[in-house]
Amino acid sequence: MRVTGTGHASMRIDTAAGSILCDPWVNPAYFASWFPFPDNSLLDWESLGQVDYLYVSHLHRDHFDAKHLRDFVSKDATVLLPEFPTSEMEDEFRALGFTKFLKAPNEQVVELPRGLKIMIQALTSPTDGPIGDSSLWVEYDGVRLLNQNDARPTDLSVFADLGHVHAHLLQFSGAIWYPMVYELPQAAKTAFGKQKRDRQFDRTWRYIDDLKADHVFPIAGPPCFLDDALWQFNDIHGDEGNIFPDQSVFLSEYAKVGGTNGIVLLPGSVTEVTTEGATTTHPVPVDEFFANKVAHLEEMRERKRPVIEAEKASWRHPEVDVLGQMKQRIEPLLEESIYLAKGVGGPVRFDLVGYDGESVESIVVDFPGKEVRPYADEKVRYRFRTERALIEHLLFIDEVDWVNSLFLSCRFSAARIGQYNEFVYAFFKCLSEERLQYAEGWYDEHERSTDAEDITLGDWVVQRRCPHLKADLTRFGIVEGDQLTCQLHGWRFDLPSGRCLTSVGHKVRAHRVDAEAPAPAGEAVI
Ligand code: FES
DSSP: OEEEEOSTTOEEEEETTEEEEEOOOOSOBTTTTEEESSOOTTSOHHHHTOOSEEEOOOSOTTTOOHHHHHHHSOTTSEEEEOOOSSSHHHHHHHHTTOOEEEEOOTTOOEEOGGGOEEEEEEEOSTTSTTTOEEEEEEEETTEEEEEEETOOOSOSHHHHTTOOOSEEEEEOSOOSOTTTTBOOOHHHHHHHHHHHHHHHHHHHHHHHHHHOOSEEEEESOOEEEOSGGGGGGSTTSOOTTOSOOOHHHHHHHHHHTTOOOBOOOOTTOEEEEOSSOEEEEOSSOHHHHHHTHHHHHHHHHHHHHHHHHHHHHTTOOTTOOHHHHHHHHHHHHHHHOSHHHHHHOSEEEEEEEOTTSSEEEEEEEETTTTEEEEOOSOOOSEEEEEEHHHHHHHHHTTOSOSIIIIIHHTOEEEEESSSBOHHHHHHHTOOSHHHHHHHHHHHHHHHHSOOOOEEEETTEEEESBOTTTOOBHHHHEEEETTEEEETTTTEEEETTTOOBSSBSSOOOOEEETTSOOOOOOSSOOO
16 A cells, blocks of 8 residues: 655555545745645646546535645545535535545445545534534555544554554644644743643553554644735744644653654655555655755745735725624524534624724624624623734625634634633634534534433543543543543543533533442533
C-alpha cells in the first residue's frame, strides 16, 4: 500500500485494487484565514485527482474544498460517504458534479472489487465537526491503515478488532480559536494555550497507545495563517502557549514519551507500507524543511497575498440589513429550540466593527427571550466582536454554519462570563431547520438516556460514561484529589458536587467509595 502525503489531512492511498484520495484541501478556508501547511498548491493535482475513490471525512472547509474538488478531482471517482444524519455532504458533492456514491454503512466493512476493503466510522453528535466527522479504515493484501484525521472517537476498538493496524494517521495539533481570540491578559492566554497544547498531545498519545499501529503519521494540521492580521498564530514566535505545533514538534514530543515510529509526510512524500515495515521518500529532507519554516511561510505569504486581497474584496455587502436579516433567520430557530436555547441560557452579543474600524452596531441574540434585537445595556453570557463585513457576507451567502466560517476564521475576539458553553457554538452551527432539528433530537435522546453503570476510580465511584460525549472513563478518566478529568476533550469535574468545571451542565454522578450512593436526580441537567 502506498501513501502519498498531499498536505494537512490529505493523502492519496494507492493499492493494486484502486486508489483513494482523502480530504484534498488547497484553497484558503474560513475567510482566507487558514492555508495548508506546508504549501501543497504546487503538487501535480491534475494527476493526483485521477482516482477511483474519493473520501472526505467531513464538511469542515479545510477538508471539503469545493473549488478544488470541482476543478481537480475526476467525476468518475466513486465518493465513499460516511453515514451522516443529514444529506448535506452528498448534496454538496452532487452540486459539484459527482454522481457515483457508495454510502458506507456505519462501522461495517465494505468489500470493494479486487480485494480492497474499507470501513467508515461516522461520528454524529452536534459537536462532531459540522454535524458529523468520520474516520476511514482501509485494508488491502494484509496491510491495514486507519485515517483517523481529526475525528475523536471515544475509543478505537472497532478498528483494532479488525486486526493489527500498520499505519495510523491522526491529528496532533490545534484546530480551534481557543484561547487566542479571548480578551484575556497575555499571561492567562499563554497559560491556557499551554494547557491546551499539552492536552492535545496527551489525547494523541492515548489514541496511539490504543491502536498500537506499526507506524504513526501526524496529520490534519497545523494550518498556517498568512494574513498579516493573523500571522502571530503561526508557531514561529517561541510562544509556549501556541496551540498549533507542527510535525517536527510532534516528533520531538513523541520521542519524550518513547515514541520511535513517527513518520512525517510532507506534500509529495511517499511511504510504501507493508506488513514488514515502511519506507519513505521525501521531496526535501524533513529536518531541512522545518529548519527553514519561517522562510517557507514568508515566501508563501508574499505569493498568496493577492488571493487574500481578492477574498477580502468580496466580503462587503453594505446593502445587507444585518439586524433585520439576523432577526428573520434566527428568530424562527430560537422559537423552535428547546435544548440548545436552554443550554445557552442567556443573551449573546455581537459587536460589529465597521469598515473604518469604528464600532457601529451591537446586536443581541436573546435566547431566553427568543428574539434578536439591539443590545440593551444588559449582562450577556458571551460577547463576540468582529467585522460587520464578515456578518454581511455570512448573511449574503446564507451560511448555515457560523462555526465552519466565522469562528474558525479566528477573525473575532470573544469574552464570556463563566464557563465555556458548548451550546452557543452548537446553535451557531445549526442555522438551518434541518440541522437544528437534528441537534435538538440528539440532545433530547442524549439527555434521556440512562447511564446506569458505575466504575471505581481511586477513592471515587463515578458513572462509567463521560457526561460530555460518553467516553469510557475506565480508559479516559483520571482522578486527582477531588477532581475527575476526562482526557478525550480534557473536561474536568468536581467530584463532591458532580459539577462540570469546564462547561455548563453535564453533571457527573459520583460518590466516595466508602459513602452511600446518592438518590438519583429527578431531572436531567443541560
Ligand atoms: S467525552 Fe468529551 S470530555 Fe469526556
